[in-house]
Every structure is written in C-alpha cells, then in structure tokens.
Amino acid sequence: MTAIDAAELRRRTRELLAAHPPATTERTDFLRARFDAGLAWVHYPAGLGGLDAPRSLQPVVDAELAAAGAPDNDPRRIGIGLGMAAPTILGFGTEEQKRRFLRPLWVGEEVWCQLFSEPGAGSDLAALGTRAVREAADGDWIVDGQKVWTSSAHVARWAILIARTDPDLPKHRGISYFICDMTDPGVEVRPLRQITGEAEFNEVFLTGVRIPDSRRLGPVGAGWKVAQTTLMNERVSIGGSRIPREGGMIGPVAKTWRERPELRTHDLHQRLLTLWVEAEVARLAGERLRQQLVAGQPGPEGSGMKLAFARLNQEISGLEVELLGEDGLLYSDWTMRRPDLVDFTGRDAGYRYLRSKGNSIEGGTSEVLLNIVAERVLGLPAEPRNDKDVAWKDLSR
Amino acid sequence: MTAQTEETVAPDLLYSEAEDDLRAAVRSLLADRSDAPTVIARIESDTPYDPQLWKALGADIGAAGLLVPEKLGGQGAGHREAAVVLEELGRSVAPAPYLTSAVVATEALLALGSEDGPVAELLGELAAGRKVAVLAVPFPAAPENSSAAEAVTGTLDGTVTAVADAAAADVLLVPTTDGLYAVEAAAPGVTVEPLVALDQTRPLATVTLTAATGTRLADAVAARSAVRRGLLAGAGLLASEQLGLAEWCLTETVRYTRERHQFNRPIGSFQALKHRMAQLWLEVVSARAAARNAADALATGSPDTPLAVAVAQAYCSKVAVHAAEECIQLHGGIGMTWEHPAHLYLKRAKADAIAYGTAGSHREAIAELMELPAP
Ligand SMILES: Cc1cc2nc3c(=O)[nH]c(=O)nc-3n(C[C@H](O)[C@H](O)[C@H](O)COP(=O)(O)OP(=O)(O)OC[C@H]3O[C@@H](n4cnc5c(N)ncnc54)[C@H](O)[C@@H]3O)c2cc1C
Numbered sequence: 150m151t152a153i154d155a156a157e158l159r160r161r162t163r164e165l166l167a168a169h170p171p172a173t174t175e176r177t178d179f180l181r182a183r184f185d186a187g188l189a190w191v192h193y194p195a196g197l198g199g200l201d202a203p204r205s206l207q208p209v210v211d212a213e214l215a216a217a218g219a220p221d222n223d224p225r226r227i228g229i230g231l232g233m234a235a236p237t238i239l240g241f242g243t244e245e246q247k248r249r250f251l252r253p254l255w256v257g258e259e260v261w262c263q264l265f266s267e268p269g270a271g272s273d274l275a276a277l278g279t280r281a282v283r284e285a286a287d288g289d290w291i292v293d294g295q296k297v298w299t300s301s302a303h304v305a306r307w308a309i310l311i312a313r314t315d316p317d318l319p320k321h322r323g324i325s326y327f328i329c330d331m332t333d334p335g336v337e338v339r340p341l342r343q344i345t346g347e348a349e350f351n352e353v354f355l356t357g358v359r360i361p362d363s364r365r366l367g368p369v370g371a372g373w374k375v376a377q378t379t380l381m382n383e384r385v386s387i388g389g390s391r392i393p394r395e396g397g398m399i400g401p402v403a404k405t406w407r408e409r410p411e412l413r414t415h416d417l418h419q420r421l422l423t424l425w426v427e428a429e430v431a432r433l434a435g436e437r438l439r440q441q442l443v444a445g446q447p448g449p450e451g452s453g454m455k456l457a458f459a460r461l462n463q464e465i466s467g468l469e470v471e472l473l474g475e476d477g478l479l480y481s482d483w484t485m486r487r488p489d490l491v492d493f494t495g496r497d498a499g500y501r502y503l504r505s506k507g508n509s510i511e512g513g514t515s516e517v518l519l520n521i522v523a524e525r526v527l528g529l530p531a532e533p534r535n536d537k538d539v540a541w542k543d544l545s546r
Numbered sequence: 547m548t549a550q551t552e553e554t555v556a557p558d559l560l561y562s563e564a565e566d567d568l569r570a571a572v573r574s575l576l577a578d579r580s581d582a583p584t585v586i587a588r589i590e591s592d593t594p595y596d597p598q599l600w601k602a603l604g605a606d607i608g609a610a611g612l613l614v615p616e617k618l619g620g621q622g623a624g625h626r627e628a629a630v631v632l633e634e635l636g637r638s639v640a641p642a643p644y645l646t647s648a649v650v651a652t653e654a655l656l657a658l659g660s661e662d663g664p665v666a667e668l669l670g671e672l673a674a675g676r677k678v679a680v681l682a683v684p685f686p687a688a689p690e691n692s693s694a695a696e697a698v699t700g701t702l703d704g705t706v707t708a709v710a711d712a713a714a715a716d717v718l719l720v721p722t723t724d725g726l727y728a729v730e731a732a733a734p735g736v737t738v739e740p741l742v743a744l745d746q747t748r749p750l751a752t753v754t755l756t757a758a759t760g761t762r763l764a765d766a767v768a769a770r771s772a773v774r775r776g777l778l779a780g781a782g783l784l785a786s787e788q789l790g791l792a793e794w795c796l797t798e799t800v801r802y803t804r805e806r807h808q809f810n811r812p813i814g815s816f817q818a819l820k821h822r823m824a825q826l827w828l829e830v831v832s833a834r835a836a837a838r839n840a841a842d843a844l845a846t847g848s849p850d851t852p853l854a855v856a857v858a859q860a861y862c863s864k865v866a867v868h869a870a871e872e873c874i875q876l877h878g879g880i881g882m883t884w885e886h887p888a889h890l891y892l893k894r895a896k897a898d899a900i901a902y903g904t905a906g907s908h909r910e911a912i913a914e915l916m917e918l919p920a921p
Contacts, residue, residue, distance in 0.1 A: 271878050273808035298879045342884035344874075344892070350883075415920055416906030467867070470744070470896055471904055474686050475708045478897055480744045483590075499744045502896065503889070506874050507882050514878060516818050536810035544810050 153191070153202040155209045161200075162188055162213040171219040180222050180256040183214075189222075189255045193239065197251050205443040222257045226490050229301060230254045230261030234309050236382045241326070241367040241375050250307070250328070262305035263383075264296040264329060264353055265376070269546055271298075272517045274311075274380075275320045275373055276536075276544060279355060281312035281327065283362075290314075290327065290365070292335075292358040300511075302338045302351035304489055305331050309379060310360075311372050316542040323541055324372035328364040335359070345503045346483040349491060383512045391439060392432055397458070398465040398493065398501060399428035405472060417472050424465050431457045449526040456518050459508035462493075466501040473498055557842040557854075558626075559835055565630045571607050572634040575599075580640040582887035589746035589890075594641040595714045603631075603642060604675025610648045611673025613656065613779075618666055620673035625779065629786035629841035636790030636866075639890045641747045643678050643711035649783050651679040651719055654726070654776030658768060664761050668717065668728060679717040679728075681776050682753050685710040688903025689777035689855070690911050698722045702729065702758040710901070712738045712751040720760060726769035729760035745897035747890055778855055781902035782844050785837035785858035788898055792833060792862075792869035795891055796826045799873045806878075819876060826869055833865040853915050860908040866895040 169182045183189055184198045188210050193199025214221075224231055231254070238250055253259040270276040279294025292312055302308070308329040315323030329336070335358035340348035367375040395403050406413065406421060434457065438450045470477040480499045493501055509515040523529045536544055561569070579599045588594050604610030612628045614620020621627075628649055635644055652672050658665050671677040682698070685708050698704035698720050712718065718736070720727045729736060735758035743750045764772060800823055803814030813819060840858035843851040870892040874881035881888040899905065913919055 266879065269807075271808065272813075273810075276808070276810075298882075344882050344884065344889040346884070414906050414910070416904075416909060463871070467896075471900060471906075474900060474904070475684055478685060478708055478744055478750060478900055480742050482742060483746065503892070506871070506892070509875055510879055510882065515875070516816070519818065532816075534809070539810065545807050 153200050153206070155206055158188070158191065158200075158202065158206055158209045159213055161186060162210050166214070166217050166219065171217055176220040177256060177258065179220055181252070183219075184252050184255055188214075190235075193251075197239070197247055198255050222255060225492075227254065227257045227260055228490075229263050229305075230259070230307075233263060233379045233383050234261040234307070237309060237326075237366060237375060237379045238328075240378050243363075245363070246328070246366070254307075259306040260301060260304050262299050262301045262308045262331070263379070264299060264302075264308045264310040264355075265379075266298050267295060268297050272514055274376070275324065276541070276546075277311060277313060277324070279310075279312045280316075281314050281325060281360070283314070288362045290325075290360045290362065292327070292329070292355045292360055294355050296353040296355070297350075298341065298511075299338075299351045299353050300349060300491075301489075302331065302353050303340065303487055307331060308353075309366075311376050313541065314369055314372070317540050318370070319538055320536065320541040320544065321373040322370060324376070325369050326366040326372035326375040327360050328366060329355075329358065329360060330364075333358055333360075340485070340487060342485055344506060345500055346480075347486050347488055349488055380513070391436065394429065394432065396432070397428055398462050398469075398505070399425055401494065401498070401501075402465055402469045402472065405469065412472055412474060417468070420468055421472075424461070424468060428461055428465065431461055449522075452518060452522055452526065455512065456515055456522075459505075459515055462501075462505040462508050466498060466505050469498040470502050557839050557846075557848070559838040559842065561630065562626075565627055568607075568609075568627055569630045569634060572603065572609065572631050573637070575602055575607065576634055576638040576640055580638050580642075582890070585639060585641065585747060585890060586884070586887065588641060594747065594749055595643065596641070599640065600642055600678070600714075601675060603644070604648065609644070610675040613649065613652050614669050614673035617661075618673065619670035625783060625844035626838075626841045629783050629837065632783050632786040633790035633793070633837075636787035636792075636894075637794040639747045639791065639887070639894050641749070643680065643714040645780060645784060645787060646680045646711040647672060647678045647715070650776040650780035651681050651717075652776075653779035654681055654719060654772040655679075655763070657772040657775040658726075658764050664728065665763050677716040678711070678714050679719055680709060680711050680715040681773065682706045682709050682712070682718045682720045682729075683773065683777070684708045685750060685897075686900050686903070687777060688907045688911075689774050689781055689852070690903070690907070690914075696721050696723050698755055699724075702727060702735070702755045702760060704755055706753045708741065708750045709738075709753050710748055710750055712753050713740055713749050718753060718760075719763075720755065721769050721773045723766060725762050725766050726764040726772055727760035727762055729755065729758055733758055733760070735759070743897070745893040747894055748897065777902055778852065779844055781859050781908070782840035782851070782855035784898060784902055785833070785840050785855075785862040788862040788866035788895065789830070789833045789837045791891055791895055791898070792826075792830050792866045795866075795869035795873035795888075796823065796830055798888075799823060799826075799876045803876055813876075822872060822876065826872055829865045829868065833862045836861045853912065856908040856911040856915065859903060860905045860912065863899040863905045867892075867899050870895040 165186045169179050187200035189198035191200050191202040191207050192204035267277050281290040281292045283290055308331055310327045310329040311324050313323050314325040335356045337354040339352045341350040341352050342348045435454055441448050481497045524531050608621050609631045611620030612623040616622035655665050655669050660666050697706045715731050718729045718731055720729050735756045737754045739752045741750045804812050806813050836858040840854045843854035874888045880886050
C-alpha cells in the first residue's frame with residue numbers, strides 16, 4: 150500500500166462527499182460512511198475509522214468536510230468517549246472490543262462516561278475501593294462500590310471503569326480495568342448538583358453489577374497501567390484544541406468592553422489588557438505545541454496547557470463579573486437542570502465564573518499537575534512516599 | 547481635629563470584652579438557627595429571610611439598634627460592635643438584612659440628626675428590630691458618587707435596579723433630586739420585583755415607584771449627605787463581613803485538609819497546600835487590621851474615615867474572594883457541590899466585591915484622597 154499523503158486524503162474525502170452528499174444524507178448515515186471510509190480519525194488503523202495515516206493530516210480532511218458543510222460528530226458531547234475511552238480501547242482492547250465499540254463511539258450513537266473517581270479517592274485515584282470479585286462459576290466479575298463526580302453518566306451507554314481486584318496488593322497493582330454497561334441492573338445514577346445549580350455530575354452506585362470477562366481491558370491487575378493511557382489522553386484532550394484569537398473566555402469580555410463604554414475604568418482596563426496578553430500567549434503556546442506535534446517533536450508543554458487555561462478561565466470570568474457591575478450581581482437561573490454538555494460561551498458571566506472553578510479540579514487538579522511538571526518535566530526529586538509497598542487494605546483513609 | 551492630633555491618636559484595632567461577648571452571643575445564635583443546611587434550604591425557598599432569626603438577632607440580642615443612641619431606643623453602642631455582628635454574619639453567610647437595614651439605612655437616618663418626628667420614630671422601630679428599612683439605591687453604588695443613587699424624580703416615579711434586601715424591607719428610603727423620602731413597601735404604586743441574584747443569600751430586587759407617596763424626611767442637600775454617610779458606613783462595615791467570610795473559609799479549609807487523606811497522608815501535609823493556607827492566614831490577619839481600622843474610624847467620627855473605608859474595601863474584597871476561591875480549590879470536587887456550603891461563600895464574596903463600590907473604585911478614591919493622581 151502506498152503511503153497516504155494529503156493529496157490522497159483530499160481525493161478520498163471528495164469521493165466520500167460525492168457518494169454521500171451532505172445535503173441529502175442523514176447525519177448518522179454520513180458519519181457512519183465517513184468512519185467506514187477511514188476518514189474519522191485518519192491515524193487510527195484501517196477498518197477502525199482510520200487509514201494509518203499521520204495524525205497531522207486530520208486537518209486536511211476536516212477542512213475539506215467543513216467547506217462542504219458536512220455534519221460533524223459533536224466532539225463536545227462525546228468528549229469522554231473520544232478523548233479517553235477510544236485511545237484506551239485502541240491501545241488495550243481485543244480486536245473484538247475495537248470492532249464493537251469504536252464505531253458507535255465515534256459516530257456518537259453511544260455516549261461514554263468515566264467511572265474513576267470515588268468519594269475517598271480523587272487525586273489519589275489508585276486508592277480506589279470499588280471491588281470487582283471474580284465468580285468461580287463463569288468468570289464474570291461482580292462489582293460493588295460508589296463512584297462520584299461522574300460527568301455524563303446520565304446520558305452514557307458505556308463507562309470505562311477501574312475497580313480493585315486484589316486488596317492485598319499495594320494500591321497500584323491490584324486494580325483492573327473494565328467496560329461497564331450503564332444499562333445493566335445494579336447501576337444506579339443519581340444527580341449530583343453543583344455550584345452552578347445544574348447537575349452535570351452524578352454519583353454512580355454499583356451494586357452487584359455483573360461484567361463479563363470479555364469486557365475487561367488489559368490483563369487482570371494491570372488496570373493502573375491501562376488507566377495511565379486514559380489519563381494522559383484526558384489532559385491532552387482538555388488543553389489541546391486549536392483556538393482563534395479571542396476564541397476562549399477572553400472573547401466575551403473583550404466584546405463587552407468594546408460595546409459598553411460606560412463600564413470602563415482605568416483599573417479594569419489594566420486588568421483586561423494583562424489578561425488579554427496572557428490569553429493570547431496561552432493560545433500561541435497551544436499553537437506552538439500543535440506545530441511541534443505535527444513536526445514529530447512532542448514536548449512536555451502539553452501538561453502545562455491545561456494548567457494555563459484553568460487559571461485563565463478563572464481569572465477572566467472573575468474579571469468579567471466585576472466589569473459587569475450590576476449585571477454581574479445577577480444570575481440567569483438556579484433551577485436544577487441536567488445539561489448534556491458544558492457550554493461556556495452560550496452562558497452568562499456568572500455561570501462562566503462558577504463553572505470555571507471546576508477547570509482546576511476536573512481531569513487532575515492543578516496542584517497535582519504542578520507536581521507532575523515539577524517531577525517529570527523538571528526532574529525534581531519526588532515527595533517521600535509512604536504508600537508504595539503497603540497493601541491497599543492497610544492504607545490510611 | 548487637626549492633623550497633629552490625628553497622628554497621635556492611634557486607632558483601637560483590638561476587640562473589647564463587650565465586643566467579644568456580643569460575638570459569642572451572635573455566633574451561638576447563628577450556629578443554632580442558621581447553619582449551612584438551613585441556609586441552603588432557605589435560599590431555595592421563596593423567603594430566604596427567617597423572620598424568627600431576625601427577631602432573635604435584631605430584638606433579643608439587640609443587634610439592630612447598635613448604632614442608634616439610647617434616647618432613640620437603640621443600644622447606643624457603635625460601629626465597632628456592629629462590625630463584630632457583621633463578622634459573624636459573614637462567617638455564616640446568613641440571609642439577614644443587617645448590613646442594609648441596621649447599618650446603611652440606619653446610618654442615613656442618623657445623618658439627618660432629628661431628635662423627634664418621623665425620622666426618630668423610624669429609627670426607634672429599626673433599632674427595636676420591629677421594622678426593616680433599606681436605602682433604595684443599586685447595591686454597587688459607591689459612597690463617593692452618591693448622587694448617582696437618585697433614579698427617582700421629585701414626584702416619586704422611577705425605577706431603582708438591584709436593590710439589596712428590598713424584598714425584606716417594610717420601608718424604602720428613596721433618595722430623589724428633591725430630597726429623601728420614606729415609602730412604605732406595601733404602599734400603592736410600589737412594586738418590588740425579585741431578581742435572580744448570583745448571591746442567593748442576599749436577594750436583590752428592582753423597585754419601581756409609580757406616583758407613589760411617602761414622607762419627605764430631608765431636603766436635597768441633606769439627603770445627599772445622608773446617602774453618602776449611609777454608603778460610607780456600609781462600605782466600611784462590609785469589610786468586616788468580608789473578614790468573617792474569609793476567616794470561615796480559611797478555618798474550614800484548614801480543618802478539612804487536616805482530615806482528608808490522599809496518598810496515605812492528610813492533604814494538609816503537602817507543602818504546596820500548607821503555603822497556600824499560610825498565605826491566606828497572612829491576608830486574613832491583614833484584613834482584620836484594615837476592617838477594624840474602618841470600624842474604629844466610623845465609630846470615632848475620625849476625619850480619616852473616607853480613607854480608612856476605602857483602604858478596607860480595596861483590601862478586604864480581594865481577600866474574601868481569594869479565600870473563597872481557595873476554599874473550593876483545596877476541597878477538590880466536593881467544594882463544587884451544592885450540598886457543600888463553599889459555593890455560598892464564593893457567591894457572597896464575589897457579590898460583596900461589587901457592593902458599595904468595587905476595589906477599583908475605592909482605589910480611585912484613595913488616589914484622590916492621598917493626591918496620587920492617575921497619569
Ligand atoms: C467539574 C468536574 C468534573 C469531573 N468529571 C469527572 C468524571 O467525569 N469522571 C471522574 O471519574 N471524575 C470526575 N471528576 C473528579 C475529579 O477527577 C476529582 O475531583 C479530582 O481528581 C480531585 O479529586 P478530589 O475531588 O477527591 O480532591 P482531593 O484529591 O481530595 O484533593 C483536595 C485538594 O488536595 C490537593 N491535593 C491532593 N493531592 C495533592 C498532592 N499530592 N500535592 C498537592 N496537593 C494535593 C488537590 O489539588 C486539591 O486541592 C470531576 C470533577 C469536577 C470538579
């Protein structure tokens with residue numbers, strides 16, 4: 150097979166568009182056809198939505214499709230599936246698992262959630278206590294425990310789940326990784342209301358949930374290693390997308406500033422400009438990171454991007470509330486709702502301010518990410534650890 | 547006072563024994579009647595205010611009349627004591643119209659200097675905790691531009707937006723170009739339309755007057771200085787509310803991080819968190835000095851008051867928001883949940899930062915007062 154280059158991808162994309170004209174093709178049908186043509190994620194293997202092409206060529210396809218007005222697969226709604234479940238299934242799944250799960254995941258027919266965090270195990274994820282016990286009879290796993298802060302659990306069909314399969318081993322070694330069917334008996338999803346008034350999170354109670362061994366990802370006891378892939382991808386997917394100038398949170402503030410001269414003061418002006426510069430520089434750093442990736446020189450800056458955006462989102466939205474003065478004292482609606490996705494830009498300043506507080510907690514807290522930068526990027530000595538060789542069951546809680 | 551005596555008389559920045567006793571009484575009342583689950587339940591009901599709590603605080607403890615002289619039915623105490631009450635209200639984010647009624651409205655009425663007549667009568671009612679009055683000005687109004695507070699014209703027609711605690715008020719004090727009026731909230735031609743506020747513990751409303759009638763309490767000149775004095779006291783004592791709020795956030799975060807274990811140790815043992823909390827402690831200590839200074843200046847009628855108030859506001863707003871933001875972050879996910887009270891503190895702190903002038907507008911006031919003009 151000849152190597153796939155930009156011209157070849159362009160040709161195949163046009164072929165897809167000719168065979169399935171977006172104007173007359175149903176959205177899901179178009180997305181399935183795109184997947185089957187290998188144009189979903191071109192760096193994935195042939196037959197699994199890709200063409201084994203360089204990842205850097207994806208924009209060629211995307212631009213061609215956007216120009217033709219083709220539907221997209223709504224990456225925001227299926228973010229956890231795309232960003233976390235998919236690379237993990239690709240890396241550790243059996244052929245059968247890959248064929249079963251990747252297509253509906255990418256098309257968006259099946260939404261995924263992540264059953265990782267627990268009330269007692271957040272930053273220290275490996276301390277989790279949800280148990281999976283193997284039944285002697287048929288080898289199925291019986292899962293009991295409680296997960297928390299699970300985004301999208303109420304709309305998800307599948308979950309990536311980590312559970313403890315051996316409490317006598319040190320915490321990292323006794324964990325296994327599963328795919329959990331959210332429609333199974335024993336899976337109970339309860340809304341968990343948050344600071345914004347909405348219930349975008351859930352608590353998930355697992356009581357005697359039966360998971361067949363065929364839905365285990367990776368070897369028994371290797372769940373922590375599998376989870377590392379998921380977590381690495383989570384951070385990349387949070388910080389990695391390309392944004393135009395004023396494309397982030399700074400956009401609405403700059404717009405308000407331009408349109409409402411009566412709100413302007415010297416003090417706010419200085420703060421706005423400082424944050425504007427920081428937002429622009431963060432955007433450029435993201436762009437540079439992207440170019441590094443294309444050039445095949447992945448840098449450690451990726452871990453920094455999530456940190457930068459979390460802080461900026463919080464500071465900018467905080468400034469915006471103050472800038473708005475009287476309007477900043479108001480809020481759109483406190484009624485409890487269950488949104489399908491988090492939408493920063495379509496909401497008011499108060500919502501942005503409150504929701505952005507989660508940016509430095511979700512997907513690894515800023516403190517934990519700073520530790521990672523300090524230790525893995527700068528090579529500083531690690532904190533002394535007293536939990537390495539202790540059986541999980543003997544750890545303090 | 548001459549410049550010389552000003553320098554020799556240092557402000558009293560400590561708490562007196564009587565203030566400590568008052569604090570203990572208010573704190574135990576609030577712990578009893580207004581704990582976090584109660585506040586969360588209240589803000590979701592139609593009536594965030596608890597009239598029983600107000601009666602206990604205002605009348606039984608006598609907190610409503612602290613600023614009012616005894617001969618008008620008050621306690622004849624002062625701003626230092628009222629500041630202590632506000633510290634406790636900040637610590638519990640209790641929905642109570644204390645700042646707006648017992649401080650701002652009361653202070654505006656006191657500025658009129660009447661010993662009898664309708665002003666004295668109303669002061670007596672407020673001091674006894676029998677009535678609640680609020681000044682009908684937008685919550686963000688800063689003391690230095692009090693004329694901007696006149697949204698209502700001579701005949702009592704007009705709309706005032708974002709009035710704090712208007713929903714709890716029996717009487718609205720309405721500044722107009724023609725003077726200050728007392729308008730019964732229940733009078734014909736008065737509507738109080740609740741707004742959805744970011745800080746649900748201090749509700750806002752739009753007040754609309756349509757050919758309403760009221761009692762004229764003061765002429766235009768007196769009204770303007772009364773509003774200014776009310777807002778100055780409000781801004782100055784708000785710093786104490788911010789102090790109490792920040793202190794709760796710090797105390798609660800320290801408590802939680804000592805107990806919460808991750809990585810087989812209390813998270814409070816991580817130096818990254820220790821330093822953050824130590825830094826907050828430094829800010830809270832400094833905020834206490836600034837807030838006490840403003841309260842003492844108001845209490846003694848010091849000529850330094852406008853500066854003391856501006857300094858306290860410019861500093862304490864930031865500390866309260868910072869403490870509330872750190873509180874959420876150091877609690878991790880649980881701090882983002884509705885059941886945990888941290889969000890109440892964040893919302894109150896952020897709204898407080900806009901109330902009675904932002905830190906930026908207070909810095910501008912300082913620039914003027916200290917002859918440090920903008921370039
Ligand atoms: C908006 C949002 C969405 C989320 N979505 C999901 C989801 O979909 N699925 C899911 O499984 N989970 C989800 N989470 C959970 C999230 O991953 C955890 O909240 C996070 O990992 C932190 O854990 P914790 O809340 O238990 O806080 P803790 O781990 O208890 O942390 C508390 C504080 O201690 C600090 N800390 C902890 N360890 C250290 C250390 N070693 N050094 C310095 N400081 C430290 C933290 O930074 C934090 O400030 C979500 C959380 C939020 C807020």
